[in-house]
Amino acid sequence: MSFELSELAKVTADYINTTDRHIFLTGKAGTGKTTFLKYIVANSHKKTVVAAPTGIAAINAEGVTLHSLLQLPFGAFIPERIQPPNVNAQITTLFNLFSNLRFNASKRNLINEIELLIIDEVSMLRADLLDCIDHMLRFLRKRKHEPFGGLQMLFIGDLLQLPPVVKDNEWQVLSNYYASSYFFEAHALKDNPPINVELDKVYRQSDERFISILNRFRENEQSSEDIAALNQHYREDYQSLSSQGYIHLTTHNRKADEINTTRLAELTTKPRTYNAKIQGEYPENLHATADRMELKEGAQVMFIKNDPSGEGQFFNGKIGHITKLESDDIRVAFEDGNEVQVPFYTWENKRYTLNKETNEIDEKVLGSFEQYPLKLAWAVTVHKSQGLTFEKAILDLTDAFAQGQVYVALSRLTSLDGLVLSSKIPESNFDVSESMKAFAQSKASVDSLSDNLATDRKQYLQKLITNTFNFGGVIYQLQAHEKSFDKQENRSAKQQHIHWTKALIEEVLPIKSVGESFVKQAQGIVSREANYLEQLADRVNKATAYFSPILQKASKDLKSHDANLKEKTKLKTYRKELKELEQAIFNKVLAMQKVNLLVKSMAEDKILTKEDLEANDLHKARKIELKAKKKDKTPTAEISFNLFKEGKTIEEIAEVRSLVPATIEGHLSQYVETGDIDPYDIVEKEKFNNILSLITPETSGSGEIKAQLGDEYSWGEVKMGIVYYRLKNSIKE
Numbered sequence: 001m002s003f004e005l006s007e008l009a010k011v012t013a014d015y016i017n018t019t020d021r022h023i024f025l026t027g028k029a030g031t032g033k034t035t036f037l038k039y040i041v042a043n044s045h046k047k048t049v050v051a052a053p054t055g056i057a058a059i060n061a062e063g064v065t066l067h068s069l070l071q072l073p074f075g076a077f078i079p080e081r082i083q084p085p086n087v088n089a090q091i092t093t094l095f096n097l098f099s100n101l102r103f104n105a106s107k108r109n110l111i112n113e114i115e116l117l118i119i120d121e122v123s124m125l126r127a128d129l130l131d132c133i134d135h136m137l138r139f140l141r142k143r144k145h146e147p148f149g150g151l152q153m154l155f156i157g158d159l160l161q162l163p164p165v166v167k168d169n170e171w172q173v174l175s176n177y178y179a180s181s182y183f184f185e186a187h188a189l190k191d192n193p194p195i196n197v198e199l200d201k202v203y204r205q206s207d208e209r210f211i212s213i214l215n216r217f218r219e220n221e222q223s224s225e226d227i228a229a230l231n232q233h234y235r236e237d238y239q240s241l242s243s244q245g246y247i248h249l250t251t252h253n254r255k256a257d258e259i260n261t262t263r264l265a266e267l268t269t270k271p272r273t274y275n276a277k278i279q280g281e282y283p284e285n286l287h288a289t290a291d292r293m294e295l296k297e298g299a300q301v302m303f304i305k306n307d308p309s310g311e312g313q314f315f316n317g318k319i320g321h322i323t324k325l326e327s328d329d330i331r332v333a334f335e336d337g338n339e340v341q342v343p344f345y346t347w348e349n350k351r352y353t354l355n356k357e358t359n360e361i362d363e364k365v366l367g368s369f370e371q372y373p374l375k376l377a378w379a380v381t382v383h384k385s386q387g388l389t390f391e392k393a394i395l396d397l398t399d400a401f402a403q404g405q406v407y408v409a410l411s412r413l414t415s416l417d418g419l420v421l422s423s424k425i426p427e428s429n430f431d432v433s434e435s436m437k438a439f440a441q442s443k444a445s446v447d448s449l450s451d452n453l454a455t456d457r458k459q460y461l462q463k464l465i466t467n468t469f470n471f472g473g474v475i476y477q478l479q480a481h482e483k484s485f486d487k488q489e490n491r492s493a494k495q496q497h498i499h500w501t502k503a504l505i506e507e508v509l510p511i512k513s514v515g516e517s518f519v520k521q522a523q524g525i526v527s528r529e530a531n532y533l534e535q536l537a538d539r540v541n542k543a544t545a546y547f548s549p550i551l552q553k554a555s556k557d558l559k560s561h562d563a564n565l566k567e568k569t570k571l572k573t574y575r576k577e578l579k580e581l582e583q584a585i586f587n588k589v590l591a592m593q594k595v596n597l598l599v600k601s602m603a604e605d606k607i608l609t610k611e612d613l614e615a616n617d618l619h620k621a622r623k624i625e626l627k628a629k630k631k632d633k634t635p636t637a638e639i640s641f642n643l644f645k646e647g648k649t650i651e652e653i654a655e656v657r658s659l660v661p662a663t664i665e666g667h668l669s670q671y672v673e674t675g676d677i678d679p680y681d682i683v684e685k686e687k688f689n690n691i692l693s694l695i696t697p698e699t700s701g702s703g704e705i706k707a708q709l710g711d712e713y714s715w716g717e718v719k720m721g722i723v724y725y726r727l728k729n730s731i732k733e
Contacts, residue, residue, distance in 0.1 A: 009036055011449045012197045016116065017044055017607055018598075019456040020463065022153040022192060024122070024184070026443075027199030033156050036199065037061065037120060040154070045598065045608045046115035047361045049352050053124040053164075055285045059347055061120040066129070069352070070111075070136045071101055076170040077132040078177055079187050089169040097132065098139055110354040111140045113361060114151055122157035126164040127178045127185035134188035147192045155183065155194060159439070184439045195452075198443040207415035217407045219441075227425050230410075234421040238394050241420060245319050245335050247302065248379035248422075249409050250396045259379035269297040272325045280367030282349045289375050297322050301332060302377030302388075305345055313340045317388030317412070319377055328660065329711075330372055344660060345373040359587045382409045392418035397425060458526050461536070461599065465522045468588075468595045469543060471508075471515045474551075477584050478505050481577060494574040500561065508554050508585075511547055518543050537603040544596040551589045558582035640667035641676070650682065665716020673723035683717050691721035697729070 005013060009032075015021060027033050041048055041062075050063030058065045066072055075090030083093050103111075119125060134148050141149030159182060166174065166181045178185045184193075213229060216222045235241065242248065242263065250256050276291040284291075289304055299322045303314045314320070314332075323339060324331035330342040347369045355362045380388075382405050390412045397406055406425065413419055444452075482505060485498040518539075525536050562578045565571050593616055601608040643653045650668070654661045671677040679688055691713065694705050702718045709718065 005036075005039070006199070008197065008446050008449075009039075009199060011446055011453065012036075013040065013043075014607065015195065015449065015453060015456070016040060016152070016154060017046065018602060019453070019460040020150075020152045021456050021460075022148075022155070022189070022194035024155045024194040024196050025199065026156075026158055026196065031199040033158070033199060034061070034120075037118060037156055040116075040118065043607075043609045043611075044116065045594065045610055045613050046152070047113050048116045048118060049114050049361065050118045050120060052120045053129070054121070055283070056288065057121040057124065059286050059288060059349070061118075062348075062350070063118070063120065064350060064352060066119065066125075066133065070133060070140075071103065072129065072132055072136065073097065073100075076166075076174055077128045078173065079128075079131045079135070080177075084173060084176070087173055089167065089173055091170075091173060092132070094135060097135060103140065106354060106356075108140060109356075110352055110361065111137070111149075113354055113359065116152045116154060117148070118154045118156065120156045122155040122183050123159050124157075124164050125155075125183045126166060126174075126181045127183055128174055128181075130183045130186035131188050134186065147188050153194065159184075179435055182435075182439070185435070195449070196439070196443045197449070207417075210413075210416045213416075214407065214411055217410060224427065227427060229416075230419070231421065231424045233416065233419040234424050238420050238422045241394060242300075242378055244392070245300070245321075246392045246394050246418075246420060247300075247319055247377050247390055248394045248396060249382055249385055249412065250379055251382055251398070251405060253381055255396065256379040256381050256384075260376040263378040264294070264296060264299060264376060267296045267298050271296050274330075274372055276369055276371035278367070278369055280349070280365070282347075282367035282369045286347070286349055287369060288347050289371055289373065291369075291371065293371065293374070295322055295325060295330070295374070295376075297325055300377050301374045302380070303332075303342075303373055304375055305373040308343060308345065313338070315389060317385075317390050319390065319392070330374070332374075342372050342374060344370055346370045356583060359583070359590060385409070385412050388412055389414060390418065392420075394420045394422055396422045398423045457602070458532075461602075462523055462526050464595055464598075465526075465540070466519050468591050469515045469519050469522070469547070471512045471547075471588070474584055474588055475505075475509060475512050477581060478508060481581060484577070493568065493570040497561075497574070504554060504557060508550065511550055515547065533599065533603040537599045540596050540599045544592045548589050548592060551585050555582050555585045555589065558585070637667040637670050640664050641671050644668060644671075644677070662714065662716055665714060666719070669716060669719045669723055672720045673727055675727060679720045679724050683720060687713065687717070688721060691718055692725060695722055695725045699725075 012023060012025065013036075016023060025033060025036060037050070041050060049069065050058075050061050051066045051069050052058040052061050052063055053066055055065055067074075073092040075092060077092045077097070078084075079094060081093055081095040083091055083095075137149035137151055138144045138146065139149075141151070143149045164181045164183070171181070174181070177187075183189075209229075213222070213226045216226055248256070248259055250259070271294050274293045274295065276287070276289075276293075278291065295301070301320060301322060303318045303320075304316060306315045307313045314334075318334070320332040320334045320340075322330065323333045331339055332342055333339040348365045349367045349369070350363045351366050353362050353364045354360075385408065391414055393409075393413055395409050397409060410419075478501075482498075482501050485492075485495055485501065522536060522539060522543075525532050525539060529535055558578050559582055562575055562582070565575055565578075594613060597612060597616070598608050601612070640653050644650075650661050650664045653664045665682075668677055668682060672679045672682075683691075691705065691709065694708055699705065699722060702715055702722060705718050705721070706713065706715060
C-alpha cells in the first residue's frame, strides 16, 4: 500500500510491530487515522483483526462488529459478580457474562491466535463494554491474569468528536463504577494504559486560519474572536444556496430526511429506481446506502466511497448532480464541469476464520451488498457526516449542544470559503469532560516514544522468546495423545500404533529441557547486553536451526503415518488426532521462524512485514501443498467463456451469473486476446471496425479511444478492439 508515513506514524508503527504495548491513535479529522489503520492491516506481521462498535463503522473499517466477534451482551456491563438491587436496566455481570456463550472450537482457536486487535471509531465505545471485552478475552484465551487475555490493543478514533451513547437508566448504574462513559475509564486500562499518540498533520484542510479555529473548538478553547469569525458566514438566505452544490448538515435525522424528500419531489424529471443486489448474509443494519434507491436527473447526490479505480475522480463526500439515468448507467457531474460514470460498488460482510493448515487468520465473505455508492445529498446529519469531506456545506447547529457536534460539523469542510451557517453559533461554551480533556492532552511526542521504545521492545522480546521456545505445550499434547491408547490391542485398531507413537515422543522429548536452557540464555542476553540485538539474533537463529529440523521431522512423520492409514477402516478419530498433532507441531515451527525473522529484522533496523513472512520457504511450501489438496476450481472467466460457447449472449450470461455485462465483456476479452473468440461474433462489424480504425501501435489504454468514440461504445468493446489489434499485429510479426 502506498502511504507516506510521518515520523510520528513511523515510530507508532514500530511500536505496534515490535512491542505489545496498547496504543490509542487519535488525531483531528483529516489527519489520516483510517489510512494508518489500512497500512497496519496490510503490512504488520502480527495476526490482526479489525472491529468496531457499530455495523456501519465495521463495514467502513473493513472489519467486523465487536458484538459479532466476541458475542458481547446487549445493555450495560458492570465488573462485579453481584447485580445491584432495584435496577431498571438490562445489566450483565461477571456472574452471568459467560453463561450463554456459544463459541465453537474454530472460533475459540481464532480468538487464541489474534495478536493485534484494532478497534476503530473508539469514541463510540463505552468504558463498560471495553471492560466486558477484557473479561471475555481473558476467559476465551485462558489467560485470566493478563489484560485482554494478552492481546495487544490498537484503539483508533477522535474522542473530541461525538461521545458514546448511554441511556439514562443505564448511567444510573454505570456511574457507580465509571467517572464517564469514555473508553479510557475502563478498569482494564488502569494498570496498563495505552500510549496516547496524536497524528497532527491535517490532510483535509489547508486553510491555516481555519485549522487554528478548529483546533480550539476541538479542545473547547474557542475564543469570542473565533466565534465571530465563523458567524461572519451566517446567511439569512441560506436556502437559496442548496442548488449550488451545498450540503445541509443538521443535528437530527428527521430534518435531513425532510429536506432530501422535499427537494427530490420538487424535481420534475422522471424518477428511476435502482435495487441493490444482496447475496448471502448481509443484515439490513449494515446497508451503507438505500437498497431501493430512487433518483432523478438533477438530484444532488453524494458519493459514499472513494473512487475504486485509483484515478481520484470522486471521494467519500464528493457532491455532484445527476445528469443521466439509464438502467445500467448513472452519470454525475461536478461543479468543475467534470462528469463521471458511477460504478456499481460491492460492500462485503466478513467473518474472520482461522486457517487450520497455515494457522493464519483469513477473511471469509458471508455476503455482499451491491449498489451505486450514492446518497441524496441536499442534507445529512452531523453524526453520519463523520469521516466525510465536503467542499461546501450549510451548517444548521441550532440544537448542537452535544459535545463534539460543532467540531464534527465544522471539520467536514476543507476551508472557511465553503462554510455557510443557517443560524449563528452562540457564545456559550459546550460541555467538555475535564477527564476527557486531560486524557486527550496526555499525548506522547516522537522523542518520548523513541526513548521508551527500547525498554518496551526488551520486555516484548523476553515474553515472545519465552512463549515461543517453551515446548511444554507440544510435549503435553503428545503425551496426552499417548495416554489415549487405553484399550487392548485386539479391541482397537488405533491401539496397534502405540509403539509408533512412543518412538515419536522419544525423538521430540529432549527439546523441552534444551528449550528451557535456551530461554534462560536469551533472557540473560536481553537483560545484560547494551547492544543486545545482534547477539540475540545470532542465538535465536542458531536455536531455530537446532529445533526446527527435529519438529519438522516429527511433522513429516505424522503426515506420512496418516497417509499410510488412508485405506484403513475404524481409524477416523485416530487420523483426526494425528492431523491435530501435526498442525500443533507445524505451528510451533512457524512461530520459531517468525521470531527468528523478527529479531533479525530488528537487529538490522528494519520492519518485519506480512510480505516477509509470506516469502518464508516453509510458509510457501505449505501454501503450495494446500493448493494441491484443493479441488480444481474453474476460473470465473472460463465459466463465462463456456456459456458463450453454448450460444448465450453477453446479457444472458450476465443474467445467469448475476454479474453486470461489463464484467462479462472483460472475461470474454481474455479469449479474444488468445484467439479463442472472434470479436466479430460479439460486436457488430461496422462498430468494431470503427474501434480498430482508431488504434495505433502507440495506443496505451482504453481511455483515449473511448473518449473519441463516445457513449455508444462500451469499455469492454474498446478493450476487445485493443487486444484483437495486438493479437493480429503479433501474428504478423
